[in-house]
Amino acid sequence: MDGFQKQSRQRQTKPIIFNVCNFASMRAQSDASISSVEQEQNRPEANSAKAPDGQPSLLTWDEVTTMFHEFGHALHGLLSNCQYTSLSGTSVARDFVEMPSQFNESFASIPEVFDHYALHYQTGEPMPADLKERMLKSINFHSAYAMGENLAATCLDMAWHMLAPDQVPTAEQAAAFESEALRQVGLLDAQIPPRYSTSYFNHVFGGGYAAGYYSYLWTEVLAVNIANVFAERGALKPETGQDLRQKILSRGNTGDLMQMFTDFTGMQQPDASALLKARGL
16 A cells, blocks of 8 residues: 555645455565565465466465555545644554554455355355355464564564663674573464564664554554454444544544544453454464
């Protein structure tokens, strides 16, 4: 998701937002050449070959949820109603940038939505019930492993940023530092190594994520809490979506972000246990 123009009442500009959906060409690239938020959330791009000439490029489940994710970003930009461009749309803290998009992924598996798009590309028939059930149950396959490697990378990122200048290890000492940092937080496990090691952890020192890699999991907590509110009120009821629009999506960075969360959910504090339940843990 990106934009050609941000919304602003001061400048009387309407948002011009776009999603890039070059799925087939992305499959042809190696993971190393793709730089996206989705990769950092444990979404390795599919390595399947581009469809033969004359045949459609069908989407993997990973690509479908990525499309829903990026459309969540698009809604954050499109529905903005702020005075200044510097505060409009997605100009919010890192965890709140990703909240609408991670939340929007939940619609991909809502039965009414799933049945609308998960059709056989030739016959138009819906996915058989038994296959649908097995596929949706597989979403949380290895979720404990994914959580472990994510937490390890998160803690490693924070450990580097807690060092004083005179404590920074040399390149030769980096591996030992990583092991000790993970041991201290109880995450040193040869069977579940951190998702990234320092030598190839792009977000440790750049890209705006320094000391903020934890925000992906925290964002997921917020997103799951909001998805639960939608499930309780009626996920496809227009008034539920309108409430989210008025209290969060339209407001950009014009107020306290956690207060916006409270205004919509009614929760004084996010419930982290909801994340474990959503991941089947």
